[in-house]
Amino acid sequence: MTTDRTQDGKGSDVHGIFQKIAGYYDRMNFVMTLGRHEKWCREVAARVAPARGGQLLDLATGTGVIALEAARRYPTVTVTGADFSAEMLRRAKAKPGADAVRWQHADATDLPFEDESFDGITEGYLLRNVADLPAVLREQHRVLKPGGRVVILETCPPSGLVEPVVKWGMRVIVPLLGQVVARDRKSYTYLESSTRAFETPQSIAVVLRGLGFRDIGWRKKFFGTNVILWATKAN
Ligand SMILES: C[S@@+](CC[C@H](N)C(=O)[O-])C[C@H]1O[C@@H](n2cnc3c(N)ncnc32)[C@H](O)[C@@H]1O
Structure with missing residues (x-):
């Protein structure tokens, strides 16, 4: 591991x-996914399909790609983009269309929202960054209305025939791109290692089912390195 792990888990x-x-x-993101990230975010926004006039939460919104797409797609829906990084939120707020989204500083481990406040929740690349995945999904279940859907974009540990090639590419290419594009090899070494160590969609589905979600499904993307999962809170 190349980052300093704090004693209180992954958060700090x-x-x-x-x-x-x-x-x-x-x-x-554009370079690492060969431009596919925006397309996946559009699919996430399309799959969540909140009720007209409803409330949608985009958690770990980062620079707001999913939240902005959702606001464009669902003009009658109130979209909240929440993240615990003020820097990420600052970038999101500066983008075209940002006025259509409510931006909120929030930690996914302790959401500042009432029970059953949202008709849908989206999130991109949150779960592999949290120390207690079931607790974070439980928080989402709490703030979601019965019948509401959660749609998750995540990285996925590679498997099958392409596994050795993809693993090599991730271990070598991702930190190298971090060095060349961002002059920051260390941060991208963390992102690569957190991907390799992350859960499979099957194990995330087990947690979701245990929390009371149903109609769980997923589609892998990009040689199985990314996945979009969806689940509905039981009525
Ligand atoms: C890889 S970025 C993804 C941003 C965006 N969802 C996307 O798909 O481009 C992950 C985001 O998760 C946020 N994040 C990580 N842990 C968090 C937590 N516990 N609470 C809130 N945000 C968190 C980070 O600040 C970062 O903006």
Whole structure:
């Protein structure tokens, strides 16, 4: 591990990394996914499908790609983009269309929202950064209305025939891109290692089911390195 792990779990060092990489986050994402990230965010926004006039939460909104897409797609819905990195939120607020979103500083481990306040929740690349994944999903279940859907974009540990090639690419290419594009090899070494160590969609589905979600499904993307998962809170 190349980052300093704090004693209170992942929170503090992850927060520092995202504060640091906010300025070149979009550029790096574009390069690392060969431009596919925006397309996946559009799919996440399309799949959450909140009720007309409803409330949508985009958690770990970062520079706001999913939140902005959701606000554009659902003009009658109130979209809240929440993140614990003030730097990320600053970048999000400066983007075209940002006035259509409510931006809020919030920690996914302790959400500042009432029970059953949202018709839908989206999130991109949050779960692999948290120390207690079931607790973070439990918080989302708490603030979601019955019948509401959560849609999750995540990285996925590679498997199958392409596994050795993809693992090599991630271990070598991602930190190298971090060095070349962002002059920050260390932060991108963390992002690569947190991806390799992360859960499979099957194990996330087990947690979601245990919390009371149903209609759980997923689609892998980009040689199985990314995944979009969805689940509905039981009525
Ligand atoms: C890789 S970025 C993803 C941003 C955006 N969702 C996207 O798809 O481009 C992960 C984001 O999660 C945020 N994050 C990580 N842990 C968090 C937590 N416990 N509470 C709130 N935000 C968190 C980081 O600050 C960062 O902005």
